[in-house]
Amino acid sequence: MKLLIYGLNYAPELTGTGKYTAEMAEMLASRGHEVRVVCAPPYYPAWRVAAGWSAWRYARELRGGVAVRRAPLWVPSHPGGATRVAHLASFALTSMLPVLAQWRWRPDIVMSIAPTLLCAPAALTLARATGAKSWLHVQDFEVDAAFGLGLLEQRYAERAAHAFERAVLHRFDIVSSISERMVQKLSALGVDPSRALCLPNWVDVEAIHPLDRASAYRRELSIGEHDKVVLYAGNMGAKQGLEHVLTAAALLESRADIRFVFCGDGLWRQTLARECERLTNCVMIGLQPAERLNELLNLADIHVLPQRADAADLVMPSKLTGMMASGRAIVAMAREGTQLCEALAGRGAVVQPENGAALAFAIETLADDEVMRARLGQAARHYAVTALSPAAIMTKLEATLQACRDATYRQEPARP
Missing domain, CATH: 3.40.50.2000 (Glycogen Phosphorylase B;)
Incomplete structure (x- = not known):
């Protein structure tokens, strides 16, 4: 299976979305799938591009069996409402080229990672152009978080952002999130329950385990x-x-x-x-x-x-x-x-x-x-x-990816 993963954050970031996106990509590659990633250079959580990386250049690398393409972005030193939106928009714009260039490769599935939803249009465009299935994985409800935390306050902006969010969610073949409550939130936003999936974050319980001595x-x-x-x-x-x-x-x-x-x-x-x-x-x-x-x-x-x-x-x-x-x-x-x-x-x-x-x-x-x-x-x-073991979650993910590719996926609606 050919899988394109498109998201802002990726390894070597040690925390947050980037960590889980990279682990997912590498685990799927280790299972024999051909995985490519389009992402930004590492900058999170310090909000500065890591040493040895450039914020302004496109780059390629092979990491953990995954072909990774990095797109430039602007990283504000003090991200607030407007500057954070500009930051996300900068990556959405610069990453369009490496994403749309994948039409020659013709992926079976295009998976977009949220944050940021601003990347969703390019992901959907590529999927439509190549006949690939589209998948949106929501790690965080960025629109609610932005207004709930006061990063953005204008009422008209909130209405526009929620309208964009709903429009995007309706267009993906599958929309997943990391907890049952977040999946319920997807349904409240209009996602058909048959297209919604709970895909929790995992933990390597062999790498992380209780020690029999003091740290x-x-x-x-x-x-x-x-x-x-x-x-x-x-x-x-x-x-x-x-x-x-x-x-x-x-x-x-x-x-x-x-x-x-x-x-x-x-x-x-x-x-x-x-x-x-x-x-x-x-x-x-x-x-x-x-x-x-x-x-x-x-x-x-x-x-x-x-x-x-x-x-x-x-x-x-x-x-x-x-x-x-x-x-x-x-x-x-x-x-x-x-x-x-x-x-x-x-x-x-x-x-x-x-x-x-x-x-x-x-x-x-x-x-x-x-x-x-x-x-x-x-x-x-x-x-x-x-x-929360990776084996159990990856088995479920792999089976769902296969069903999605073959257009046989259908989630049973949750019982009331």
Whole structure:
């Protein structure tokens, strides 16, 4: 099967959409499929193009058995509403050429990754021109997120963006997303349930697993043997709600046995670093090499997953899978009834978004209860092994790709 994957983010980005897109492409290539990718140079989550890459040149490479074509883009140093739209539009424009050039190759399926929906027209054009099937995979509802987080505010712009979103969604042969709730959101936007599919993010449960010893990071960060580590590892951006973790850290500063470790990069990193300097129980480190991810995740006694209230219903955080596979306790911010809240039922502690005091209380409760931490960690690990393994998800994806190509795919509508 010939599969073209078209998306903004890709490896060697270590977090977010790029990580999962690259893993999907490489796993499918390892199963004998011919996979090509059109993407941007790596820039996320630092919002600057990585050293050794150019923001202004087209490039080609072979990565993990996948032919990768990079298109230029503009990366703003301080992305806001208008600059973020310009950033996405720049890639949508420059990537049209390498995407439409694939008509000679004639892919069987063209898969577009959202964000960004601005790339969807080129993907649909190529699919129509070559007779390929079209597939849209939604990692994040970018329109809702942009207006919910205040990145864009004009009412007329919101109406236009939602109209564009609905028009795009209706034109793909298959539309998938990463949780059942997000698939329900697709249906609410007008996608026929027979064309909607849940394709969750996965985690390599062999690469990420509980260690039978203390993480080497404890020694490197001078953390005591009996101290309890609260770890946040991931993107440091607007929708993460990291200010609430800082509130919890400030409330627990008198607890000398509880240490907060922040690991990652992003637009909020400098602000976070300044705040961490004022708190004696906080330490901050940059993005760590991919090969040390398991060591890093096992540093945690408690993983913390904050969210802003206005983003809590819009995304299913991709970092959750690694947290669960590590077998460590998790405290997350989520509204009752959301997919995140349901995923952590019996497998983690959940508090309401934007409540730093409640987060502090949950962290302190877990820090003082080793039995509860172990029970929740084991339950989360079991869920990761049984429901989130790459083999199970890739088998489902491969079968659906085959059915899509052969025009035999039809999803049974969800029962009321």
